[in-house]
Amino acid sequence: MFAAFAWTILAAGSLTLLLALGALVLASVLGLALAYGKLSRRRWLMRLVQGFTFVIRGIPDLVLMLLVFYSLPAAINQFLEWTGSDLWVEFPPFWAGMFTLGVIFSAYMCETFKSALQNIPRGQLEAAQAFGLHPRRIFWRITLPQLARLALPGFTNNWLVLVKATALVSLLGLQDVMFRAKGAAEATGQPFTYYLIAGGFYLAATLVSTFALLALARRLEQTNQAGRT
Amino acid sequence: MNWDVVVENLRLYAQGAGLTIWLTLLSLSAAFLLALPLAFLRNSRSRFLRRSVIAYTTVFRGTPLLVQLFLVYFGLAQFELLRGSFLWPWLSSPLVCALLVFVLNSGAYTTEIFAGGLRTIPKGEIEAAQAYGFTPLRAALRIFIPGMLSRSLPLYGNEMIMLMHATSLASTVTLMEITGVARNITLNYYIQLEPYVAAALIYLALTAILVAAVQLAERRFANFLRLDH
Amino acid sequence: MLRLKLVFALSLLAAPALAAPLNIATDATFPPFESIDANGKLVGYDIELMEAVCKAAELECNIANAAWDGMIPGLIDGKYDALISQLTVTDKRRRVIAFSDIYSHPTFRFVAKKDAALHISPEGLAGKTIAVQTGTPMDAYVTAHYKQSTIKRYDTGSAPYLELTGGRADVHISYQAQIVHSFLKSESGKDYELVGPELTGKDAPEFGEGVAIAIGKRNTELVEKVNAGLAKIREDGTLDALNQQYFGQ
Numbered sequence: 001m002f003a004a005f006a007w008t009i010l011a012a013g014s015l016t017l018l019l020a021l022g023a024l025v026l027a028s029v030l031g032l033a034l035a036y037g038k039l040s041r042r043r044w045l046m047r048l049v050q051g052f053t054f055v056i057r058g059i060p061d062l063v064l065m066l067l068v069f070y071s072l073p074a075a076i077n078q079f080l081e082w083t084g085s086d087l088w089v090e091f092p093p094f095w096a097g098m099f100t101l102g103v104i105f106s107a108y109m110c111e112t113f114k115s116a117l118q119n120i121p122r123g124q125l126e127a128a129q130a131f132g133l134h135p136r137r138i139f140w141r142i143t144l145p146q147l148a149r150l151a152l153p154g155f156t157n158n159w160l161v162l163v164k165a166t167a168l169v170s171l172l173g174l175q176d177v178m179f180r181a182k183g184a185a186e187a188t189g190q191p192f193t194y195y196l197i198a199g200g201f202y203l204a205a206t207l208v209s210t211f212a213l214l215a216l217a218r219r220l221e222q223t224n225q226a227g228r229t
Numbered sequence: 230m231n232w233d234v235v236v237e238n239l240r241l242y243a244q245g246a247g248l249t250i251w252l253t254l255l256s257l258s259a260a261f262l263l264a265l266p267l268a269f270l271r272n273s274r275s276r277f278l279r280r281s282v283i284a285y286t287t288v289f290r291g292t293p294l295l296v297q298l299f300l301v302y303f304g305l306a307q308f309e310l311l312r313g314s315f316l317w318p319w320l321s322s323p324l325v326c327a328l329l330v331f332v333l334n335s336g337a338y339t340t341e342i343f344a345g346g347l348r349t350i351p352k353g354e355i356e357a358a359q360a361y362g363f364t365p366l367r368a369a370l371r372i373f374i375p376g377m378l379s380r381s382l383p384l385y386g387n388e389m390i391m392l393m394h395a396t397s398l399a400s401t402v403t404l405m406e407i408t409g410v411a412r413n414i415t416l417n418y419y420i421q422l423e424p425y426v427a428a429a430l431i432y433l434a435l436t437a438i439l440v441a442a443v444q445l446a447e448r449r450f451a452n453f454l455r456l457d458h
Numbered sequence: 459m460l461r462l463k464l465v466f467a468l469s470l471l472a473a474p475a476l477a478a479p480l481n482i483a484t485d486a487t488f489p490p491f492e493s494i495d496a497n498g499k500l501v502g503y504d505i506e507l508m509e510a511v512c513k514a515a516e517l518e519c520n521i522a523n524a525a526w527d528g529m530i531p532g533l534i535d536g537k538y539d540a541l542i543s544q545l546t547v548t549d550k551r552r553r554v555i556a557f558s559d560i561y562s563h564p565t566f567r568f569v570a571k572k573d574a575a576l577h578i579s580p581e582g583l584a585g586k587t588i589a590v591q592t593g594t595p596m597d598a599y600v601t602a603h604y605k606q607s608t609i610k611r612y613d614t615g616s617a618p619y620l621e622l623t624g625g626r627a628d629v630h631i632s633y634q635a636q637i638v639h640s641f642l643k644s645e646s647g648k649d650y651e652l653v654g655p656e657l658t659g660k661d662a663p664e665f666g667e668g669v670a671i672a673i674g675k676r677n678t679e680l681v682e683k684v685n686a687g688l689a690k691i692r693e694d695g696t697l698d699a700l701n702q703q704y705f706g707q
Binding site for chain 3: 303306307312317321401403412413415416417419420421
Binding site for chain 1: 299415422433
């Protein structure tokens with residue numbers, strides 16, 4: 001009994017990690033775009049992004065998840081119905097959860113990328129432009145490697161927060177680690193045992209990520225220095 | 230639209246906001262008092278003390294708040310010994326459990342923020358205190374704590390907002406704060422757009438007030454740091 | 459009705475899949491009616507009943523777990539096609555959703571510790587703590603009639619039992635079949651017993667008319683199909699066999 005429940009909880013780790021990784025990709029891409037928007041010389045764009053990040057960061061993750069998971073589809077479908085359209089939008093729970101987390105963390109990634117972009121030495125970009133490099137090449141060869149190095153500490157931190165935030169999807173009925181732990185706790189009447197297992201899973205996930213990303217940071221630092229000499 | 234439902238229940242929202250504010254302020258003060266000495270121990274010369282604090286902050290920062298809350302609220306009830314003890318009248322209250330978890334959780338983050346602030350105090354200030362023959366207590370009160378707090382202010386302000394948002398999880402252990410009120414309304418009126426939007430707006434307003442307060446404090450207490458650079 | 463599967467909100471993928479399976483939601487925190495077993499699989503009386511109905515009515519069904527607080531609104535908004543979760547038919551719910559024919563008539567009971575010696579009445583439970591699942595008929599009943607008691611509400615059907623065994627609640631009220639065939643049978647329920655009168659919709663309107671499958675209000679076609687399926691499994695003995703298997707009656 002114990003082994004079976006413990007195993008189901010840990011097996012749900014794949015869903016938790018998949019959810020977190022998917023959200024991370026979305027948050028990074030969206031976050032980078034938002035960071036460029038925030039640094040844009042176009043005032044309306046900058047204001048728009050600023051408003052977006054303030055709203056996202058001003059509302060608790062749980063409430064945002066309830067909003068995007070429940071209220072947004074309801075609003076879209078009510079609107080579609082009002083327009084007399086026969087369309088009906090459907091959000092499969094796993095994707096909706098991933099999308100929600102991705103959007104929330106894009107606001108945090110935006111801040112991280114923004115300050116990293118600001119700290120890329122101007123001279124390097126100017127030199128590249130002087131060489132007549134194509135803007136796309138400048139992005140891939142100069143901006144992105146520098147951005148990766150400068151944004152890594154903030155990125156690591158966002159990832160750790162994101163992994164832990166995935167536990168909230170259990171409240172939306174998605175069967176992640178936390179949901180299974182809740183099920184096991186309620187079925188056996190041994191909540192401490194099974195929540196401890198869930199806690200152990202998250203701690204292991206955050207510790208492994210921390211060490212892995214630290215090692216990565218060290219490597220990036222080394223290659224960067226090697227390139228300089 | 231069903232905004233009349235929100236209007237009908239405005240009193241509940243006001244009570245919920247009251248509980249949110251109360252939970253935030255109480256946890257914030259207790260976490261502050263907990264983190265103050267721990268930040269010094271985190272930088273202590275004794276390896277044992279240092280490692281103990283690191284173990285505490287790692288565990289509480291490495292697991293989701295929801296797990297911690299369920300572990301304490303539902304989990305502790307698993308132990309008959311505890312249920313019979315003099316502690317149970319307190320531990321059986323959802324309010325006490327939620328406060329305990331919020332304080333321990335926020336205390337862990339705050340400890341690391343303050344400890345980081347301590348490490349950035351210039352050597353010269355410490356030497357000056359020694360040269361003046363300050364007692365350790367006087368040095369702490371006049372040099373270390375003010376220096377640490379003013380240097381930690383931006384990050385600590387962020388943590389205050391995070392903690393206020395974290396209190397939204399109290400709804401999962403039967404406490405009717407803002408999120409709890411909104412969830413209860415969706416369950417009784419079968420609508421899920423307006424109640425959550427209303428909750429989000431209240432959080433947004435509270436966050437805006439908190440942000441303004443932190444900025445005011447920064448201007449008042451940490452302005453000299455800008456002149457440093 | 460045309461259906462869109464929204465994979466990412468960014469890429470509105472128009473896939474008019476008319477033959478898509480029906481989305482049926484259940485709150486799997488209510489054994490033995492619906493729960494998730496140690497292997498992570500949906501099991502229970504309602505699950506088997508729904509599968510039998512779908513088979514009999516030749517419907518393609520996809521039963522999935524959902525959080526209780528999103529279920530009825532999700533049905534109203536068209537997120538789900540139907541709900542099976544021991545939903546009682548009440549006037550309040552009829553106003554917003556439709557129901558199939560009733561497939562069982564539940565009895566509601568209180569459950570408490572064996573030596574608690576509680577008298578089940580609004581006066582007897584004055585000052586005591588009652589645990590219920592939020593938004594259920596039991597919640598509506600105690601909210602209306604037990605005004606002198608503290609009512610603690612939970613978002614799942616199983617959490618109140620943890621509160622009962624944890625000593626945080628004095629009594630819990632739920633479906634008698636759930637209490638008997640899940641909690642009292644378990645190791646943690648051995649010191650507990652049913653208390654108070656057997657309650658049904660005849661005793662209080664909050665308890666409704668009986669249990670049915672909930673369906674979207676405009677989806678009359680599905681109501682008819684599900685009713686046909688229900689009639690079929692009633693005739694061919696599948697329903698009796700299920701009752702026998704789960705409740706020995």
